Amino acid sequence: MLPIGFFGMLLIGVVAVAENGRVGPAGVLALSCLLVAGTAAIAQPIAAAPLAAIGWVTVAGFSRQPYGDLHLHGTALPAVVLAIVAGAAAGAGCLTRRLDSARSRYAVLELDGAVTLDPVTTEATEPTEPTAAAADYAPVVGPLNGARPAAVRPAGLSRARLVAGLAMAAIMLPALTLCLTAARSHLVLVDNVLLYLLVVIVVTLVGGFWPAVLAAVTAGLLLNWFFTPPVHTWTIEAPTNMFALLLFVASAVTVSSVVHLAARRDAIATQRSAEAATLLALARTVLGGDDTPQAVLDHLTDTFGVSAELQERSGSRWVRVAGSTGDTQPHLIPAGADLRLLVYGELSSVNVRVLDGFAAQAAAAFERQRLRIQAGQAEALAAGNRMRTALLAAVSHDLRSPLASVKAAVGSLRQTDVQWTEEDRASLLATIEEGADRLDSLIGNLLDMSRIHTGALQPFVRSIAIDEVAPLVARGLDGGDRLRFSIPDTLPLVATDPGLLERALANLVANALRYSPPDRPPTLAATASAHGDQVEVLVIDHGPGIAPDQRLRVFEPFQQLGDRRTGGGVGLGLAVAKGFVESVGGRIGAESTPGGGLTMRIELPVPAPAPRAASAHP
Numbered sequence: 001m002l003p004i005g006f007f008g009m010l011l012i013g014v015v016a017v018a019e020n021g022r023v024g025p026a027g028v029l030a031l032s033c034l035l036v037a038g039t040a041a042i043a044q045p046i047a048a049a050p051l052a053a054i055g056w057v058t059v060a061g062f063s064r065q066p067y068g069d070l071h072l073h074g075t076a077l078p079a080v081v082l083a084i085v086a087g088a089a090a091g092a093g094c095l096t097r098r099l100d101s102a103r104s105r106y107a108v109l110e111l112d113g114a115v116t117l118d119p120v121t122t123e124a125t126e127p128t129e130p131t132a133a134a135a136d137y138a139p140v141v142g143p144l145n146g147a148r149p150a151a152v153r154p155a156g157l158s159r160a161r162l163v164a165g166l167a168m169a170a171i172m173l174p175a176l177t178l179c180l181t182a183a184r185s186h187l188v189l190v191d192n193v194l195l196y197l198l199v200v201i202v203v204t205l206v207g208g209f210w211p212a213v214l215a216a217v218t219a220g221l222l223l224n225w226f227f228t229p230p231v232h233t234w235t236i237e238a239p240t241n242m243f244a245l246l247l248f249v250a251s252a253v254t255v256s257s258v259v260h261l262a263a264r265r266d267a268i269a270t271q272r273s274a275e276a277a278t279l280l281a282l283a284r285t286v287l288g289g290d291d292t293p294q295a296v297l298d299h300l301t302d303t304f305g306v307s308a309e310l311q312e313r314s315g316s317r318w319v320r321v322a323g324s325t326g327d328t329q330p331h332l333i334p335a336g337a338d339l340r341l342l343v344y345g346e347l348s349s350v351n352v353r354v355l356d357g358f359a360a361q362a363a364a365a366f367e368r369q370r371l372r373i374q375a376g377q378a379e380a381l382a383a384g385n386r387m388r389t390a391l392l393a394a395v396s397h398d399l400r401s402p403l404a405s406v407k408a409a410v411g412s413l414r415q416t417d418v419q420w421t422e423e424d425r426a427s428l429l430a431t432i433e434e435g436a437d438r439l440d441s442l443i444g445n446l447l448d449m450s451r452i453h454t455g456a457l458q459p460f461v462r463s464i465a466i467d468e469v470a471p472l473v474a475r476g477l478d479g480g481d482r483l484r485f486s487i488p489d490t491l492p493l494v495a496t497d498p499g500l501l502e503r504a505l506a507n508l509v510a511n512a513l514r515y516s517p518p519d520r521p522p523t524l525a526a527t528a529s530a531h532g533d534q535v536e537v538l539v540i541d542h543g544p545g546i547a548p549d550q551r552l553r554v555f556e557p558f559q560q561l562g563d564r565r566t567g568g569g570v571g572l573g574l575a576v577a578k579g580f581v582e583s584v585g586g587r588i589g590a591e592s593t594p595g596g597g598l599t600m601r602i603e604l605p606v607p608a609p610a611p612r613a614a615s616a617h618p
Contacts, residue, residue: 001043002213003257005051006250008035009058013246016062025063029078032058033085040086041093050213052079052086054249165207169215172199177222184227189241192227193248204256208263212256220249275354278303282361292369293322296362306345310362313338321366331355335363402435409435437478459497459584463607466491466526466535469498473505473524479513486525494535494604496584501604504580504588507573508539508600515543515598534603542597551590 012031016023023031032055040048059078176199180192196219204212225232228241282299297308309323318340326344333341333355341359409428413420420428467487474480505524512522520542527536546554555578577600581588587603 001039002047002050003250003254005035005039005043005047006054006246006253008039009054010243010246010250012058013062013243021065025059025078028063029059029081032056032078033082036082036086037089040089041096043090043093045090045094046210048086048090050217052082053217054246055082055086057246162207162211165203165211166214168206169199169203169211169218172202173215173218173222177226181226189223189227189244192223193244196223197248197252200252201255204252204259209256209260212259213253216249216252216256219252220245223248271351275351278354279357282358291365293362293366296358296365297323300343300358304345304347304350306343306347308341308343308358310335310366311340311342312366322362333359335359339363339366402438406432406435406439459500461495461497461584463493463495464498465493466537469502469505470524470526472502473509477506477510477513480509482513482516482521483509484521484523486523488526491526491528491535492532492606495607496586496604497580500580500584504577504602505537505539507577508602511573512539512541512543512598512600516541517543529603533606535606537602537604539600539602540593540597541599542593542595545592545596545598546590548592554590555588 009032012028012035015031016028036048036051036055040051043051056075056079059082060075063075063078173196176195180187180195200212200215200219203215223245228245281303282296293310297310300306300308307324307326309320309325311318312321313319323342325342328344328346330342330344331347333343335341339362341355341362343355347355409431412418413425413428467489470485470487474483477483509522509524516522522539522541525538525540527538528534529536555574578588581602581604585605589601591599591601593599
């Protein structure tokens with residue numbers, strides 16, 4: 001506004017000269033007051049003083065002939081009038097801007113029919129609002145008294161450069177005046193004006209706007225006093241000199257304003273770049289997999305050195321869901337209908353948009369975390385439903401079949417009207433025993449599967465040799481005497497639970513016995529790995545084998561080869577074996593047997609050697 005005001009005053013002088021007295025002192029004063037009032041109302045309050053001053057110079061120089069001569073007599077009243085007009089316009093402009101800011105600040109609150117102005121108190125981890133109306137909406141950023149701090153606006157040049165510009169003006173202008181006074185006979189007014197303009201430009205480049213304005217006005221006064229005839233007076237005889245001085249001041253102020261705006265825009269661009277870098281780092285944190293509200297708040301703390309917490313409304317209370325509290329008065333950032341972000345610490349250098357971005361990301365991360373939890377719970381419920389459905393199918397068929405056989409055999413033996421031979425009686429008893437064994441195996445697998453899924457399995461891991469467990473595997477299995485062994489005596493010990501390993505191998509061997517042809521029985525073998533850190537236990541059969549795309553499915557509960565119920569099982573043997581092996585730190589997998597068949601491979605870790613005791617000898 002200062003360059004506009006200065007050039008406007010120059011235009012008023014040109015009009016007064018062109019009209020040759022028809023404008024008059026009152027007209028010049030009125031035009032100057034209008035221009036001063038309009039520019040002072042829009043400009044910063046500090047600009048009112050130089051606008052009033054240049055308006056007074058215009059009235060003093062162009063109110064009457066000879067134009068361009070400073071008529072100091074009778075200009076006291078115009079000076080007072082211009083000062084009052086400038087002050088009133090600046091005050092009215094400030095008041096209007098404050099009212100507009102207040103209306104825009106609370107516009108969204110008025111739409112909801114409530115204004116949040118009461119402070120919010122905090123109680124440990126569950127801060128509460130004093131009233132329900134105050135808790136309904138929190139659309140402002142600022143301390144929890146409803147005041148929104150002004151957005152961070154770059155001030156352009158630093159305070160150090162401002163002081164340096166003032167110091168340079170205080171040194172260079174007197175020095176230049178002394179030099180020009182000494183060389184007065186060799187220079188004309190235009191030369192002096194250009195040299196003073198050069199000093200003003202240098203001051204502008206160093207100190208910015210206001211030092212340049214001060215230097216320009218001071219240079220104009222020095223030119224008037226020392227180099228404009230009559231010298232050592234404020235009177236200017238030639239109108240062209242008056243125009244030259246006014247044009248000099250206006251040009252100097254224009255150049256300084258351009259430099260000031262460039263510096264401010266550079267600072268804004270730097271701030272925007274920093275904000276973009278901050279938000280980019282936040283986006284990388286979220287997209288990089290650490291997608292939790294706590295990770296977002298930790299990033300906010302690491303970036304700005306403040307404490308923050310995300311709160312969710314629970315009834316009439318606010319409950320912390322992530323972050324930590326601080327010792328200072330918190331600032332409130334809305335994060336959704338039932339979420340808000342409280343930031344503790346100094347936020348004078350933090351832009352509101354960045355805080356809004358952190359609040360939105362924290363709220364989104366919280367919602368995604370909630371959805372993941374709900375999805376996990378739904379999956380667990382679905383898995384439980386699948387387990388229950390399969391269990392019911394097993395109970396309805398596979399468990400009832402041996403029960404029916406046992407009951408039929410017992411009923412036959414209890415008949416008194418039939419004379420059973422010893423062979424018949426032995427056959428019925430064998431049927432009862434076989435059904436009982438099948439029931440025992442099925443119920444045992446069901447109970448083991450239940451222990452694995454509920455996390456009730458607690459293995460007791462210790463160092464043992466494979467040949468301690470291998471002889472016990474085939475005990476009690478139908479056809480267990482057919483099992484072959486290939487276990488060298490030089491194998492290292494393994495870290496495992498003997499009981500669980502025996503149960504796992506028994507299930508694998510039982511499965512191998514079921515599918516192996518009579519002339520090619522299965523083999524239980526063991527070998528050390530190439531690095532000596534593992535022992536591999538192999539259950540090898542020469543049955544039909546399993547297709548490669550089905551080898552992972554066979555370890556799932558209630559899965560059988562080709563999904564056909566064979567042998568009276570319910571498809572839990574391999575699932576139980578997998579659960580037992582993994583519970584003791586091992587791994588299990590299926591692969592093809594050379595020549596046809598299936599090989600189950602169990603990898604068990606070898607315990608680390610105990611540290612050797614230090615020698616007692618020196």
